[in-house]
Amino acid sequence: MGTMGRPREFDAEKALDKALDVFWRNGYEGASISELTHAMGISPPSLYAAFGNKEKLFRSALDRYAEVRKQLWQELMKEPTARAMMARLFERVIDFYAEEGNPNCCMLVKGTMSSGDCGELLAQHLSAKRAESETMIVERFRQAKANNELPDDIDPEDLARYYMTVLEGMSVRAAGGADRKELRNIADLAMRGWPGK
Amino acid sequence: MGTMGRPREFDAEKALDKALDVFWRNGYEGASISELTHAMGISPPSLYAAFGNKEKLFRSALDRYAEVRKQLWQELMKEPTARAMMARLFERVIDFYAEEGNPNCCMLVKGTMSSGDCGELLAQHLSAKRAESETMIVERFRQAKANNELPDDIDPEDLARYYMTVLEGMSVRAAGGADRKELRNIADLAMRGWPGK
């Protein structure tokens, strides 16, 4: 069997990327089907046949966003020290938020704040995605502690949560119009507070 | 002239407080007129006669939110040192975010992330409100620097922006389900990074 019937005339992955862009910019509720179909270059029935419905499409877009982000972060974990890793992560994130083409925010943060009542399950999905990134940092910090890079009274989980919080705060600032310089100042002060032995 | 015609049968301030609660919990787009009127205990025409339209109602609710918040913060500025002020501010904000009845977030942060295309002017209004709070901290830090509480190479504006960012990040975490203990850990690490001389 396999490929029976009329084949689809659009690239599902490219269409998903377009949908991701719309969701990222407007949030879940702010993105309408008509705007999505227009950006994706397909008609509503094609969208529903390929992605189920609006919520499933959002989840797919979210998975794609998280996947790309995870891949970018993964590289940084190889930095020789946890401190260097964190400094580079700040740089990366600043570039990401300040980049012209992008919406100036993290999609996961935006989704968390604007999910509202649009589905408790959706909020859980978002929470899980954020936790994935945080876990990467936790593990890097555990490794750092084993290497004696961190004071004894610092819990890797707490420290990871703290720096994730700063990053999430920076996303709010960026969405509010903060420029590259302001973001860099924030990152500098965060790194200045790095726990000394 | 003055009071001609039939007098209104509801308390406009109490109705505004109810509207604030709905907007706070659901955001601007997520709050429907029917939900608002139901919570406020009035009918749509009364709402429009008293508050203009949905956007103006939101702005009024926002002003009220910011006013209360500003008043709470103002007290803390009297703390003897900037460091003590900041520590107390963290406590206050944690209580605020962890309080049962409240939505677990800052309305200004939520509004900033979920405004989307619902009006550029609205985003500016939100931005101005956030700036007001930040200015309070900047001035307290300026005063602290004059008192030699802060290192020479620390700019009060930068430091205020940094701590505001942490607070905004904490709002994101709280919205994502963080409990009091997690928030306290974040605040502790932020205060641990307080710039030493």
Added chain:
DNA sequence: AGCGTTCTGTAACGAGCGCTACAGATGTAC
């Protein structure tokens, strides 16, 4: 060729949105 399967666009569904026309109710001014 003919059939079954799947994709395509058009066009529309019911529901909810923000908002308001309207008529009745309730106050002041004369």
Added chain:
DNA sequence: GTACATCTGTAGCGCTCGTTACAGAACGCT
């Protein structure tokens, strides 16, 4: 009392939302 001004609820406006019925088009299979 009569006239005017304002608030009140009902009922509905036009619109957009997410979603789908439907008919036609494009493929593999026999």
